[in-house]
Amino acid sequence: MRTKSLTYKLGVKIRILRRAAGMTQAQLAEAADISVNFMGYIERGQRTPSIATLERIAKALKVAPKELFEFPNDEESELAYSILLTELRKCGPEDICALVPVVKRMVHNEAET
Numbered sequence: 001m002r003t004k005s006l007t008y009k010l011g012v013k014i015r016i017l018r019r020a021a022g023m024t025q026a027q028l029a030e031a032a033d034i035s036v037n038f039m040g041y042i043e044r045g046q047r048t049p050s051i052a053t054l055e056r057i058a059k060a061l062k063v064a065p066k067e068l069f070e071f072p073n074d075e076e077s078e079l080a081y082s083i084l085l086t087e088l089r090k091c092g093p094e095d096i097c098a099l100v101p102v103v104k105r106m107v108h109n110e111a112e113t
Helices: 006-020 027-034 036-043 051-061 065-069 073-086 093-112
Strands: none
Touching: 006 027, 006 051, 006 073, 006 093, 027 036, 027 051, 051 065, 051 073
16 A cells, blocks of 8 residues: 655645635635645645745644644544634633533543444
């Protein structure tokens, strides 16, 4: 089995984070000050962005640059997780504290099945 290149994994992660943020490629490209074509190449793993470009992409996605290098094992699960994190970032501390017991019950119920 062939392993995916770092450039490919980075592109997948950027696509996941972009979708989770509810952005189009054009919106992200504009926010990161790069062309839409280059954004497409990045997401497909066909071009390697510079560190400066990665910083602008992370800023546009409102994530820490290190998040771009936390790669998913399962793209669908990672997308769902990223969407959840995007929404949680909009919540205040009280809301998040209220959600913790709900999440714990969900995890506990899942473990029992």
